[in-house]
Amino acid sequence: MNRMGVEWNPARSALVIVDVQNDYCHKDGSIAKQGLDVSMAEQMLPNLKQMIRTCKENNVPVIYIQTIHEDSTDSKTWVKRLKNKSQKDLCRKNTWGSEFFHLAPEDEDVIVIKHRYSAFINTRFDSVLRAMEIDTLLMAGVSTNICVESTARDGFMLDYDILLLSDCTGAFTREEYDMSLKTIDKFFGSVTSSAEIMESLKREVQV
Template sequence: MKTALLIVDMVRDFTDPNGLVFYPENRKILPEIKEVLELCRSKNCLIVYLQHCNRAGKFDKKAATMRPNCIEGTFGVEIDPMLETKPEDYIIQKRRYSGFFGTDLDLVLRENNIENLIVVGTKTNCCIRATVTDAFYYNYEPYVVRECVATNSETVNEVHLSDIDKYLGHVVNKEELKNMFLQGEL
């Protein structure tokens, strides 16, 4: 196994209509992500959930400038139930946009001999891009699945996907991803 699936911030504050910072685009991509999750499970990929989580009652400079969201101990930090976690999956909490910053994500990936990262989730312009940028810097090969990322503006989404594809990794659709598995590229 040399490939991991990173599911970025698909937590209830972002995906649930009752979430503190919900937007419909996240709900729309959940079934697409579930399909990719099932494909990756069938190919024995390492599954890593990145879980945005702010500390309750503690100062955080980034969190202080935004609407409250993803507060530890609330339903808002729970992984959306449509994406079933399994005991062998990793759930890595993060407090910044990149899944690598201040976490043990790189260590987990290296311990599992990961080279390729399939990246799905939210927000393309913040957490997806920051995580992909750091993956590039750490010499991983990132693949962002087009139908499985979102932000609250389709134009912003496309601009960041274009930059990712040009400078940081690859943007593929689900069919291309399936073919890459079939051809043994992942």
């Protein structure tokens, strides 16, 4: 893994940042309060911020995916996923926990609100990508094995090319992270790194 063995066109690509929000990433957020390890989210942040800067410098759109939960979207089936009742406060509408974690979308960035694991389920995400003529998704964010992978899988099924940035994503255990990268790289896209993407952009500029 971690190789650029696929062709990609920056003019038809977007950086997709999934769920980098306080409840998922902050030491005082809902996930950390459940006893889960959020350190990978903190560790990936410098790489992600550099990737955001590089994308903007090269006119690659940045799309933020933000989870918002509220009573109107909490179906009985969806709520059944909550084995731990403390999760009921996760990313609730208009709370600190739902706000972005050390990231600040700019006016030209796109924010897509989702209510399920995948950013494609009952959202405007696919319409936004089609309107922007995007066919390649540079995937970043958390959690690698849940919302990032769910979005990557659905994107692949809708004929988007998936490039998962291994150093710009994180899970709550190393085992879950590693398993997800293997699954995506084998079946749903390619795993690379922000460094390799940035290097390929430099080469394109020099040509």
